[in-house]
Amino acid sequence: MVKGFSKFSKEAKIEWLIDNFFNGSSDARETLENYWHSDAKLQKLHDEFIENTITNFYMPMGVAPNFLINGKEYAVPMVTEESSVVAAAAKSAAFWASKGGFKATVKSTTKVGHVHFLWKGEDKQALTAFIEGIKDKFFTKTEGITKNMRKRGGGILGIELVDKTEDVPYYYQLHAEFETCDSMGANFINSCLEKFAEVLKAEIAESSVSPNQVEVVMCILSNFTPECLVRVEVSCPIEQMVEGTDMSAEAFAERFTTAVRIAGTQPYRAVTHNKGIMNGIDSVILATGNDFRAIEAGAHAYASKDGQYTSLTHADMSDGQFKFWIEVPLALGTVGGITGLHPMVKFAHQLMGKPNAAELMMISAAVGLAQNFSALRSLTTTGIQQGHMKMHLLNILNQLEATEAEKKVIVQHFIKNTPHHSEVVEAFKRVRGGEVLS
Ligand code: MEV
Numbered sequence: 001m002v003k004g005f006s007k008f009s010k011e012a013k014i015e016w017l018i019d020n021f022f023n024g025s026s027d028a029r030e031t032l033e034n035y036w037h038s039d040a041k042l043q044k045l046h047d048e049f050i051e052n053t054i055t056n057f058y059m060p061m062g063v064a065p066n067f068l069i070n071g072k073e074y075a076v077p078m079v080t081e082e083s084s085v086v087a088a089a090a091k092s093a094a095f096w097a098s099k100g101g102f103k104a105t106v107k108s109t110t111k112v113g114h115v116h117f118l119w120k121g122e123d124k125q126a127l128t129a130f131i132e133g134i135k136d137k138f139f140t141k142t143e144g145i146t147k148n149m150r151k152r153g154g155g156i157l158g159i160e161l162v163d164k165t166e167d168v169p170y171y172y173q174l175h176a177e178f179e180t181c182d183s184m185g186a187n188f189i190n191s192c193l194e195k196f197a198e199v200l201k202a203e204i205a206e207s208s209v210s211p212n213q214v215e216v217v218m219c220i221l222s223n224f225t226p227e228c229l230v231r232v233e234v235s236c237p238i239e240q241m242v243e244g245t246d247m248s249a250e251a252f253a254e255r256f257t258t259a260v261r262i263a264g265t266q267p268y269r270a271v272t273h274n275k276g277i278m279n280g281i282d283s284v285i286l287a288t289g290n291d292f293r294a295i296e297a298g299a300h301a302y303a304s305k306d307g308q309y310t311s312l313t314h315a316d317m318s319d320g321q322f323k324f325w326i327e328v329p330l331a332l333g334t335v336g337g338i339t340g341l342h343p344m345v346k347f348a349h350q351l352m353g354k355p356n357a358a359e360l361m362m363i364s365a366a367v368g369l370a371q372n373f374s375a376l377r378s379l380t381t382t383g384i385q386q387g388h389m390k391m392h393l394l395n396i397l398n399q400l401e402a403t404e405a406e407k408k409v410i411v412q413h414f415i416k417n418t419p420h421h422s423e424v425v426e427a428f429k430r431v432r433g434g435e436v437l438s
Contacts, residue, residue, distance in 0.1 A: 006051055014054055031055075045341065061287060061344060062086035063351070066093040068101025069232075069366050076367055077348040078283035083391035085279045088374035089367050095243060099236040102369065104362035107229040109181075110157060111331055113189040113221035115174040115197045121210030124163065127172070130209040131161040137203060138174075142195045149188060154179035156192060171217075174200065177227075182357040184290060184333030186221055193219035223294045224301045225331040230361040232369050233325035241322050245381050253322045255380045256315060260324070263311035270311050273372065274303055277312050277326065280371030284364045289338040289345035295330060302329045313372050326369040330361045386418045396424045406431050413437045 002016065014032060022028035032055040037043040047053040059079050064086055067074040076093075078086050096102060119127060138159050139146075146155045157177040164171045174196055178189050197216045204211045241256070242249035263273035278296060285292040303312050316323045334357050339345055349355070355363060378384050393414060397407045410427050427437060 010047065010054065013052060017054065042343065049338065049342075059286070061348075064089040064093055064367065064370075066090065066097045067363065067366055067370070068093070068097040069104055069362055071101065073097075074352050074363055076284060076363060077287040077351050078280070078367070079286040080279065080283040082279060083395060084388045085283060085371065087391055088378075088387070089280050089283075089370045092370035092374040092377075096234045096370065096373075099234065099240060102232050102234055102362075102366040104230060104232040104366060106358040106361050107231065108227050109179060109331075109357060109361075110227040111178045111180055111185055111189060111221065111225055112227070113176050113178065113193045113219070115176075115193055115200065115219045116217040117172055117174070117197070117200065118170040118215045118217060119172050119210070120170050120213040120215075123209070126209050128161055130204070130207055131174070134199065134203045135159060137199050138176075138196050141199050142192050145188070145191050145195060149180065149185075152181045154181040154185075159196070180333075182334045183336040184294075184331060184357075185336075186291075186294075187336075189221040190219065193221070223297045223331070225298050225329045226302055226305060228298075228329050228331045228361075229327060230330055230358075230365045231325060231327045232362060232365040233323060234369065234373070235321055235323040238317060238320055238322050244377070247381070252381070253317055256324075256376055257317055257322075259376050259380050260311060260313060260315040264314070265310070267309040270303065270309050273375075274300065274312050276375040277328075277368040277372045280367040280369075281328070281330070281364050284360075284367050285332070287345070287348040288332070288334070288360060289342055289348075290332050290360075291337075295332070298329045298331060313369060324369065324373060326365055326372070328365055328368065330364055332357050332360045332364065334360050383418075385420075389419045390414070393419045393424060396421060397428065400425065400428050402428055402431075409437060 005013065005016070008016065014029060018024055018029055035055045035058065037046065037056065043056075046056055059081055061077055061079045063075050063077055065075040067076050076089070078089065080086065121127060139156060142156065149155050155178070157179055159174055159176045162173040162175045164173055174193075176189075176193065176196065178185060178192070180188055197219045201214065201216060204214050238253050239249045241253040245252045247255070260273075263270045278299065281295065281299070282292045285295050299312065300309075303309055312328050313324065313326045315325075333339065334349060334355060339349060352360075352363060375384065378387050393411060394407065396419075397410060402410065406428065409431055410424065413427055414424070431437060
């Protein structure tokens with residue numbers, strides 16, 4: 001047990017880790033130091049993002065060009081460690097760009113938060129009337145917090161008392177809705193909610209509504225944001241669904257649509273299907289400095305909103321048209337958080353022409369849809385491993401410490417066949433041994 005670790009200097013923290021977990025190895029120290037930024041000011045910025053920073057953790061940032069969304073072309077920055085994700089998004093983006101691109105709409109950017117409280121009084125009607133009576137105060141007492149947001153066109157949209165006593169004894173909510181414009185708004189929402197709780201406690205203390213019977217349990221935004229919804233669609237005549245497959249366009253579209261229907265009814269499949277969608281969405285979320293845990297939680301909750309976990313994408317074939325679309329809640333921000341701080345996040349926003357939050361929702365959902373299209377296209381034709389292992393091949397070769405010349409020969413060798421791990425190792429041993437691969 002170490003005491004006061006967070007108060008140690010960075011040097012002392014590293015010293016402690018090396019001594020306790022790496023037998024004093026200088027290699028471990030060197031690994032950490034190799035990832036420090038040479039610009040001390042930039043390093044300090046990163047150090048101060050979190051507590052106990054010892055170094056930086058690199059992830060690759062790639063770009064998927066040719067995303068045509070509502071007639072505007074984007075090169076989308078993506079941060080991910082999974083080999084085939086950027087390639088899949090880029091391939092799909094190019095395919096759909098040649099067919100009119102992605103059509104996107106944002107339903108709303110409304111977000112939600114709650115004051116969760118217990119009230120042990122008897123007269124529920126009196127409580128309802130009391131909350132109605134003090135509602136204005138929730139707005140006036142938060143004016144200091146909401147001033148700037150109101151100037152930008154946002155603020156508190158509404159506050160309702162919700163009786164949840166059937167779920168948990170004595171449990172009520174103040175269910176509040178917010179418009180946070182281009183910010184994700186977590187701090188704004190949580191600050192408002194905590195102020196609502198103060199107002200509730202102060203006002204009830206002065207009232208005749210069983211004043212000593214109220215207990216605030218917690219105040220927090222919800223990451224379930226079913227209203228903060230974006231829809232993105234692609235479509236084309238069925239006969240154009242043909243590129244890269246050796247089936248007829250119609251047969252491919254049929255099989256593809258069946259695969260989406262399977263995900264629509266089978267939770268085992270839907271989870272993997274949606275995971276593939278999130279491969280795309282998360283990588284844009286990471287690149288743009290948004291909170292991927294919040295987005296993941298909200299997306300999966302939305303996928304089960306009707307009582308069974310189902311697909312976030314849908315497909316349809318009718319009147320000679322193939323249609324494929326996604327509907328997903330994405331509570332994103334383009335201001336606040338680390339968006340104005342992290343140099344790579346700033347770059348990512350600039351690369352896309354500094355989108356507002358609604359535009360970023362559309363871009364992210366389009367990448368999710370593109371990712372799903374590529375995954376299903378592979379799954380329903382060649383199988384996933386061909387493309388995936390081709391992209392993963394360099395990882396295997398790097399792990400084997402192959403030279404650049406060896407990599408070139410082995411990549412060429414697997415150009416037509418799926419490179420399974422043991423075969424790559426075998427090929428590597430042969431090349432190392434001086435053999436010429438056929
Ligand atoms: C792998 O990261 C994602 C896929 O499994 C998605 C899917 O099965 O649809 C390929």
